[in-house]
Amino acid sequence: MSDDLPLPSDQLAGAPHPRETHRIYGHHDAEQELLGGFNSGRLHHAWMITGPKGIGKATLAWRFARFLLATPEPETDGLFGAPPPPETLDIPDDHPVARNMLSGATPGLKQVIRTPNDRGVLRKQIAVEDVRALVPFFGLSAAHGGRRIVIVDAADDMTTQAANALLKTLEEPPARAVLMLITHQPTRLLPTIKSRCRTLRLSTLGPQDMARALDQAGVAVPAQAAGHLAELSGGSVGAAMQLLSQDGLTIYADLLALLGGLPRLDRGRAAALSRKAAGREAADRAGLILDMLDILLARLARTGASATPPPEAADGESAVLQRLSPDARAARHWADKAAEVSARARRALAANLDPAAVVLDTVLSIEKTAAA
Amino acid sequence: MKISIERGALLKAVSQAQSVVERRNTIPILANVLIEAEGDTVHFRATDLDIEVQDRAPAVVERAGATTVAATTLHEIVRKLPDGALVTLSADSAAGRLAVEAGRSSFSLATLPREDFPVMATSEYQSNFSAPAPMLRRLFDKSKFAISTEETRYYLNGVYMHVADADGGKVLRCVATDGHRLARIDADLPDGASDMPGVIVPRKTVGELRKLLDDDDMKIAVSVSETKIRFATPDITLTSKVIDGTFPDYSRVIPQNNTRRLEVDAGEFAQAVDRVATVSSERSRAVKLQLDEDRLILSVNAPDSGAAEEELAVAYGDERLEIGFNAKYLLEIASQVDRENAVFLFNSAGDPTLMREGNDQSAVYVVMPMRV
Numbered sequence: 001m002s003d004d005l006p007l008p009s010d011q012l013a014g015a016p017h018p019r020e021t022h023r024i025y026g027h028h029d030a031e032q033e034l035l036g037g038f039n040s041g042r043l044h045h046a047w048m049i050t051g052p053k054g055i056g057k058a059t060l061a062w063r064f065a066r067f068l069l070a071t072p073e074p075e076t077d078g079l080f081g082a083p084p085p086p087e088t089l090d091i092p093d094d095h096p097v098a099r100n101m102l103s104g105a106t107p108g109l110k111q112v113i114r115t116p117n118d119r120g121v122l123r124k125q126i127a128v129e130d131v132r133a134l135v136p137f138f139g140l141s142a143a144h145g146g147r148r149i150v151i152v153d154a155a156d157d158m159t160t161q162a163a164n165a166l167l168k169t170l171e172e173p174p175a176r177a178v179l180m181l182i183t184h185q186p187t188r189l190l191p192t193i194k195s196r197c198r199t200l201r202l203s204t205l206g207p208q209d210m211a212r213a214l215d216q217a218g219v220a221v222p223a224q225a226a227g228h229l230a231e232l233s234g235g236s237v238g239a240a241m242q243l244l245s246q247d248g249l250t251i252y253a254d255l256l257a258l259l260g261g262l263p264r265l266d267r268g269r270a271a272a273l274s275r276k277a278a279g280r281e282a283a284d285r286a287g288l289i290l291d292m293l294d295i296l297l298a299r300l301a302r303t304g305a306s307a308t309p310p311p312e313a314a315d316g317e318s319a320v321l322q323r324l325s326p327d328a329r330a331a332r333h334w335a336d337k338a339a340e341v342s343a344r345a346r347r348a349l350a351a352n353l354d355p356a357a358v359v360l361d362t363v364l365s366i367e368k369t370a371a372a
Numbered sequence: 373m374k375i376s377i378e379r380g381a382l383l384k385a386v387s388q389a390q391s392v393v394e395r396r397n398t399i400p401i402l403a404n405v406l407i408e409a410e411g412d413t414v415h416f417r418a419t420d421l422d423i424e425v426q427d428r429a430p431a432v433v434e435r436a437g438a439t440t441v442a443a444t445t446l447h448e449i450v451r452k453l454p455d456g457a458l459v460t461l462s463a464d465s466a467a468g469r470l471a472v473e474a475g476r477s478s479f480s481l482a483t484l485p486r487e488d489f490p491v492m493a494t495s496e497y498q499s500n501f502s503a504p505a506p507m508l509r510r511l512f513d514k515s516k517f518a519i520s521t522e523e524t525r526y527y528l529n530g531v532y533m534h535v536a537d538a539d540g541g542k543v544l545r546c547v548a549t550d551g552h553r554l555a556r557i558d559a560d561l562p563d564g565a566s567d568m569p570g571v572i573v574p575r576k577t578v579g580e581l582r583k584l585l586d587d588d589d590m591k592i593a594v595s596v597s598e599t600k601i602r603f604a605t606p607d608i609t610l611t612s613k614v615i616d617g618t619f620p621d622y623s624r625v626i627p628q629n630n631t632r633r634l635e636v637d638a639g640e641f642a643q644a645v646d647r648v649a650t651v652s653s654e655r656s657r658a659v660k661l662q663l664d665e666d667r668l669i670l671s672v673n674a675p676d677s678g679a680a681e682e683e684l685a686v687a688y689g690d691e692r693l694e695i696g697f698n699a700k701y702l703l704e705i706a707s708q709v710d711r712e713n714a715v716f717l718f719n720s721a722g723d724p725t726l727m728r729e730g731n732d733q734s735a736v737y738v739v740m741p742m743r744v
Contacts (some may be wrong), residue, residue: 103401103488139526141599
C-alpha cells in the first residue's frame with residue numbers, strides 16, 4: 001500500500017525506516033550513556049545525537065524512545081525496594097509499544113520531519129508549522145506512563161524560524177518530556193539550541209559492525225563488492241544501502257573510467273552519465289553522482305598527498321589515482337577543485353537547475369582542471 | 373473470529389466508533405476499527421491516539437477472536453445494507469481478510485493485525501461518579517460555544533470541568549472561554565465527585581461526548597484522573613486525554629459589581645441583533661447598543677455598506693449607556709437562554725458585561741465589549 005507513496009523524509013532510500021530496525025551495532029557507549037541517564041533518575045530532557053549520515057543516529061533515537069515508552073518508571077518506595085535497573089535498551093519485538101511503533105501509531109511519540117507543502121511536494125526544510133505541531137501534542141496529557149518523546153529528524157533541516165519555535169520547548173520542557181535532535185552537522189545549528197542539548201556523538205562503524213548492520217537490514221552484499229563498498233560508504237550503513245540500491249558502485253566505476261581518460265574527456269561517456277541524472281525521478285541519482293564525484297576527488301587528493309593510493313574502491317582505481325595525482329602539488333589542486341565543484345553543484349541543484357545539465361557541467365569543469 | 377450480528381446493532385456501534393477516526397489520516401492502523409468478539413458480545417474500538425471510543429453490541433459469536441478493518445469502509449457497507457439484515461463477519465487471519473456477508477451481498481476487506489492497534493493504557497481514576505445525561509448535556513452544551521480555537525493558548529481549547537464553591541455549597545462546574553467571552557455553568561455535585569481533580573476536556577472530546585447524551589434517562593458513569601477522563605454508558609465507553617495545562621483564574625474576570633440591569637426577551641433580542649448585523653462589516657461585526665429608560669436601540673453603522681437600526685421595548689431603569697459588542701458573541705450567548713428573559717448587567721462601555729437567565733446564578737456568561 002505504501003509503494004506509491006514517496007518515502008518519508010526521515011528514511012534513506014534502500015534502507016528500512018529507523019523505527020523498523022531493532023538492533024543497533026557499534027554504538028554501545030552511546031547506549032550506555034542514555035541508559036545511565038535513565039537509571040540515575042535524572043534523564044536530561046534534550047539530546048543531540050550527532051555523527052555522519054546513515055550510521056544509526058535515528059535508529060538509536062527510536063530505540064531509546066521505544067525503551068522509554070515501554071519501561072515503567074522505577075518505583076523506589078516499593079516493599080522490596082527498587083527493581084534492578086535495566087541493563088540494555090532492548091525491548092522485545094512483540095511488546096505492544098514496539099508493535100505500535102512499527103504501525104506508526106505511537107501515543108506519546110511525535111516526530112518532527114520535513115512534510116509536504118500544500119501542493120504535495122516534500123519541503124526542503126522543516127518549516128515552522130512542523131515544529132508548531134508540537135503545541136497540541138504537549139498540550140494534551142501524556143498517554144504512556146507520562147512520557148512524551150519528540151524525535152527531530154534532522155535538526156539540520158529546520159529553518160531558523162522553526163529552530164526558534166523549538167527553543168521554547170527546549171527551554172521549558174513539560175514534565176517527563178524527552179526531545180531527541182538528530183543532526184549530521186551540529187555546527188550549523190543555532191548556538192541557543194546546542195547549548196540546551198546534551199551531545200551524544202556517534203562514530204562511524206567498523207567493518208564488522210557494518211556487516212552485521214547490513215545483514216540485519218536484509219541487504220545482501222555481493223562478495224566481490226564488499227571491499228569497494230566499505231571504502232565508498234565510509235563506515236555508514238545508510239550510505240552503503242543507498243549505494244547498493246541506487247547502483248552507486250557502477251556510477252563510481254563510470255566516473256573513474258571517465259576521469260581515467262583525462263586529460264581528454266570521452267564526451268560520449270560524459271553525456272551517458274548525465275543522462276542517468278535526467279528526469280524527475282532521478283533527482284536523487286544526481287545527488288549520488290555528485291557525492292561519488294566528491295569522493296573520487298577527495299581520494300585523488302589523498303593519493304597525491306600521501307603518495308600511496310587508498311584501498312581500491314573500483315577495479316583499476318589505484319592506477320588512475322596515481323597517474324592523475326602523482327605529487328603533493330597535484331593533490332592541492334584536486335583538493336581545491338573538490339571544494340569548488342561540490343559547492344557549485346549543490347547550489348545549482350538547490351536552484352532547481354536541470355540535474356543532468358549540472359552533472360555534465362561539473363564533469364566538464366573537471367576536464368579543464370585536469371588540462372591546467 | 374466469526375460473528376453474526378443484526379444490521380441495526382452493528383450500524384449503531386460502528387458509526388459511533390468511526391466518528392473519532394480522523395478523515396485525513398496518514399497512519400493506516402488509525403483508520404481502522406478494532407473488532408473483538410468474545411462470549412456473546414462484540415466490541416468495536418477506534419482511536420485517534422487522543423480519544424478512544426469503545427462500543428459493545430450483542431452478537432452470536434461462533435468463533436472468538438479479534439481483527440482490525442477500515443472503519444469508514446465498514447461503516448459505509450453496513451449503512452447501505454437493508455434494514456433487518458443479519459450480517460456475518462468472519463476474519464481469515466492467514467489471508468488478512470475480513471469477509472462481510474449479508475443476504476446475497478458479500479465483501480472482503482483488508483485487515484491489519486490487532487497487535488498493531490494502539491489501545492489506550494488504562495489508568496487509575498481518582499474519582500468515579502455517575503451523572504444523569506441531561507445534566508452533562510446542559511453543562512457542555514451551554515459552555516462549548518466559548519471554547520477557544522486559538523492553538524497558542526492551548527489550555528483554552530477545552531471545557532474546564534471541576535468542583536467549585538458556589539453560594540449553595542459545592543457544585544460541578546464547567547467553564548470555557550476564548551478571552552473575549554466566557555461561560556460558567558454549574559450543576560449539582562453528583563455523589564462521589566467531590567474529590568474530582570479539575571480537568572480541561574478537549575474540544576473534540578466534548579463533541580464526541582455529546583453523542584452519548586441524547587437519551588434523557590441515561591446515567592453516565594464518569595471517571596476522572598489527572599491525565600484521563602472517561603464517560604461510559606452501558607454500551608459505549610469514551611476515554612480521552614485531557615489538556616495538560618492550567619486553566620486561568622476565571623473568577624477574576626467575572627464582574628461582581630455591575631449594577632445597570634437590562635432585561636429583555638432573549639429570542640426577540642437575538643433576532644433583532646441578527647437583523648441589524650446584516651449590514652455590519654464582515655470583519656468587525658460590531659453592533660451598538662443604546663440604552664435609555666425602558667428602550668434599547670440596536671444600531672450598526674458601517675461606512676462601506678450602510679446603516680441599520682432597530683428599537684426594542686425592554687426593562688431598563690438606569691442612566692443612559694452606549695456600548696458595542698461583536699454581533700456573533702451576542703447571538704451566541706443569547707441563544708443559550710431558553711426559559712426566561714435574558715438579564716444583562718453592565719458597568720460601563722469599557723468593562724465586561726455579564727449575562728444570565730433571569731436570576732439563575734447557575735449559568736453565567738461574560739462578554740467583552742467592543743469600541744464602536
